[in-house]
Amino acid sequence: MARYITKRLLKAFLIFFVSITITFFIIRFMPSNPVDLLIDPKMGPEVQEAMMEEFGLDKTKGEQYIIFLKQLLQGNLGTSFKSREPVSQVIMQKLPWTLLLLFIVVILSLAVGIPIGVYSAKHRGKFSDKLINIVVMVGISVFVPFLAFLFLYLFSYYFKLLPTGGAYTPPPAKGIRYVIDVLKHAILPSLTLFTANVASILMYTRNSMIDVLEEDYIRTAYSKGVKENKVIKVHALKNAMIPTITVTGLMMGSMVGGAVMTESIFSWPGIGRLIYDSVSALDYPVLQGSFIILALSVIIMNIITDLIIAWIDPRIKLEG
Amino acid sequence: MNNIIEFKNFRMGFKDESGNEFNLLDDISFEIKEGVALGVVGESGCGKSMTSLSVLKLLPSGVTIQGGDILYKGDSILDMNQEQMEDIRGKDISMIFQEPMTALNPVHTIGFQVGEALKVHFPGMKNSEIKANVLEQLELVGIPNPETRYYQYPHQFSGGMRQRVMIAMALICNPKLLIADEPTTALDVTIQAQVLELMKNIKQKGSMMLVTHNLGVVSELCDEIVVMYAGCVVERGNIGEVFENPKHPYTKGLMAAVPSLDSKGKELYTIPGIVPTVKNFEKGCRFSPRCEESSEACKGIKPELTRVGDNHFVECWKYNNSEGSPCQK
Numbered sequence: 001m002a003r004y005i006t007k008r009l010l011k012a013f014l015i016f017f018v019s020i021t022i023t024f025f026i027i028r029f030m031p032s033n034p035v036d037l038l039i040d041p042k043m044g045p046e047v048q049e050a051m052m053e054e055f056g057l058d059k060t061k062g063e064q065y066i067i068f069l070k071q072l073l074q075g076n077l078g079t080s081f082k083s084r085e086p087v088s089q090v091i092m093q094k095l096p097w098t099l100l101l102l103f104i105v106v107i108l109s110l111a112v113g114i115p116i117g118v119y120s121a122k123h124r125g126k127f128s129d130k131l132i133n134i135v136v137m138v139g140i141s142v143f144v145p146f147l148a149f150l151f152l153y154l155f156s157y158y159f160k161l162l163p164t165g166g167a168y169t170p171p172p173a174k175g176i177r178y179v180i181d182v183l184k185h186a187i188l189p190s191l192t193l194f195t196a197n198v199a200s201i202l203m204y205t206r207n208s209m210i211d212v213l214e215e216d217y218i219r220t221a222y223s224k225g226v227k228e229n230k231v232i233k234v235h236a237l238k239n240a241m242i243p244t245i246t247v248t249g250l251m252m253g254s255m256v257g258g259a260v261m262t263e264s265i266f267s268w269p270g271i272g273r274l275i276y277d278s279v280s281a282l283d284y285p286v287l288q289g290s291f292i293i294l295a296l297s298v299i300i301m302n303i304i305t306d307l308i309i310a311w312i313d314p315r316i317k318l319e320g
Numbered sequence: 321m322n323n324i325i326e327f328k329n330f331r332m333g334f335k336d337e338s339g340n341e342f343n344l345l346d347d348i349s350f351e352i353k354e355g356v357a358l359g360v361v362g363e364s365g366c367g368k369s370m371t372s373l374s375v376l377k378l379l380p381s382g383v384t385i386q387g388g389d390i391l392y393k394g395d396s397i398l399d400m401n402q403e404q405m406e407d408i409r410g411k412d413i414s415m416i417f418q419e420p421m422t423a424l425n426p427v428h429t430i431g432f433q434v435g436e437a438l439k440v441h442f443p444g445m446k447n448s449e450i451k452a453n454v455l456e457q458l459e460l461v462g463i464p465n466p467e468t469r470y471y472q473y474p475h476q477f478s479g480g481m482r483q484r485v486m487i488a489m490a491l492i493c494n495p496k497l498l499i500a501d502e503p504t505t506a507l508d509v510t511i512q513a514q515v516l517e518l519m520k521n522i523k524q525k526g527s528m529m530l531v532t533h534n535l536g537v538v539s540e541l542c543d544e545i546v547v548m549y550a551g552c553v554v555e556r557g558n559i560g561e562v563f564e565n566p567k568h569p570y571t572k573g574l575m576a577a578v579p580s581l582d583s584k585g586k587e588l589y590t591i592p593g594i595v596p597t598v599k600n601f602e603k604g605c606r607f608s609p610r611c612e613e614s615s616e617a618c619k620g621i622k623p624e625l626t627r628v629g630d631n632h633f634v635e636c637w638k639y640n641n642s643e644g645s646p647c648q649k
Contacts, residue, residue, distance in 0.1 A: 215422065216417060216419055216422040216423040217422065217423055217424055217425040217426070219378055219417070219423070220417060220423045220424065220425070220433075220486075220489075221425070221436075222376075222378055222409065223376055223378060223409055223410060223414065223415045223417075224409060224410035224414070224436055224437040224440060224489070225406045225407065225408070225409035225410035225411060225437060225440050225441060226406075226410075226436065226440055227406055227440075228402075230440075234428075235425050235428070238427045238428075239425070239426070239427055312427060313426065313427055314426070314427065314473040314475070315426055315473070315475045
């Protein structure tokens with residue numbers, strides 16, 4: 001077990017290093033100059049140069065990379081070009097909002113996707129299963145921004161039930177009213193992301209459940225006189241959950257930075273929105289920082305996923 | 321002697337995608353008496369496994385019952401509801417499956433899986449009692465270090481050990497009937513011999529239905545034999561009578577195809593032709609296209625099971641002396 005974890009961590013470190021390196025250079029090779037956006041053209045060339053120096057943009061890309069790595073080792077993600085605040089501070093302000101959205105979406109998707117997936121597998125080929133399949137297909141293929149605008153139009157504009165954007169109504173209220181206000185703002189972005197994600201959780205659960213229900217050991221369980229719902233809960237679900245856990249892990253990892261469109265449409269103050277804003281402002285350090293957080297969360301979620309699967313399936317531990 | 325299980329003209333089949341109905345098991349009739357070991361033999365695909373699964377109503381979906389009945393101690397199994405079946409499965413009738421590699425759940429410990437039937441059928445039993453029972457059973461089927469093995473998972477067991485686990489699992493509630501569906505087929509020869517030895521030692525307690533394509537196994541373990549071909553019982557009876565005096569051309573062929581010491585150096589006999597698939601079963605005697613003794617008479621109507629000895633029945637026009645038999649005309 002300890003060997004398995006050590007190996008996983010070493011691999012994770014390597015992946016992290018490669019991904020931040022790629023991120024660094026991709027951002028640096030964007031075909032525009034951030035200084036142009038920050039500096040008033042009326043400023044003199046000396047001022048421009050001073051600013052370039054301040055941000056370290058006068059050095060070669062190789063030198064910048066070394067500085068970047070050094071700073072990273074000290075836990076310093078640099079300073080935002082735009083707000084002049086430390087990047088870590090900027091990210092830490094946004095991260096809780098993204099995590100809030102993420103947990104709402106993941107818990108809802110699992111709570112809805114798994115039972116319906118199991119139901120669908122149990123009633124395979126029947127009308128209810130076919131109906132669920134159609135809904136899943138629509139859910140998987142729907143264009144997320146379209147869905148976001150549809151919800152916005154319906155619930156915020158037409159019925160005027162829910163706020164159009166942001167995470168709370170300024171100025172923030174106190175206590176329980178603040179919580180309710182935030183949850184109200186979270187409904188539409190959560191619903192959008194939920195629709196996109198529940199479909200894949202449901203589909204993975206259904207398909208792996210169908211495979212598992214055909215397994216010989218399920219017949220063995222029935223031959224012992226175990227009742228159907230017990231067979232499903234005790235014998236099938238544990239085996240069938242493995243693909244679902246993998247997708248959920250990947251989904252959670254990528255959603256930390258992946259909800260760019262949804263967060264932008266609903267002006268949700270999370271990491272996705274931050275990435276969008278930083279791209280527009282060519283704010284290298286913030287972009288870089290966001291991608292580091294994203295890479296880190298994908299890697300951490302992968303490790304957690306692997307550990308959960310190894311815990312469920314006893315065959316995996318030995319293969320480490 | 322009372323019958324534990326009685327197949328009465330049981331017919332079963334399935335529907336394909338386009339809704340055409342096919343017959344798989346045609347007019348199966350035989351019984352398993354109390355305390356008797358019955359061997360069911362036949363080639364792959366002749367319906368042996370389907371017959372054994374029918375007893376527990378564990379048939380795959382899409383299979384339809386087309387007629388007849390299966391009686392458990394005189395009560396129709398086909399009429400029983402889900403709950404009654406669950407009560408019988410594992411407690412009165414239990415089953416050992418063909419594939420020890422896949423028939424155990426990879427994510428549960430051996431101890432849990434062997435003890436589960438006790439947990440299901442004796443809800444009042446304490447966990448410590450269940451464990452003691454399981455350990456005793458594991459010991460009985462020859463698993464060394466049951467205390468350690470109890471907490472291990474199937475992948476930590478070899479094929480032969482897994483089959484022993486399956487046997488322990490099937491016997492834990494002392495069933496009245498044990499169905500063993502090709503229990504040794506997936507194992508290598510030495511392990512086969514060990515498992516057979518084990519089955520020989522445990523067989524005394526209740527009845528057994530041993531499904532196999534291995535005549536040697538049947539002769540070692542069974543008191544009675546049912547020979548199946550293409551979903552029909554072609555011959556059945558006392559093991560001695562059938563082995564010494566096989567009547568049906570198919571049984572004769574099967575016996576002749578077993579290599580023996582006398583046949584050393586000679587070419588091994590094979591039955592000509594291949595096993596028909598469900599979709600092209602012959603209308604009359606299903607064996608007639610491959611039968612060396614068949615005549616035109618065999619083609620149209622299926623023969624009936626006819627008594628040819630004290631406990632010896634055969635389904636062949638050659639021995640059918642009832643009125644209307646084509647052979648008599």
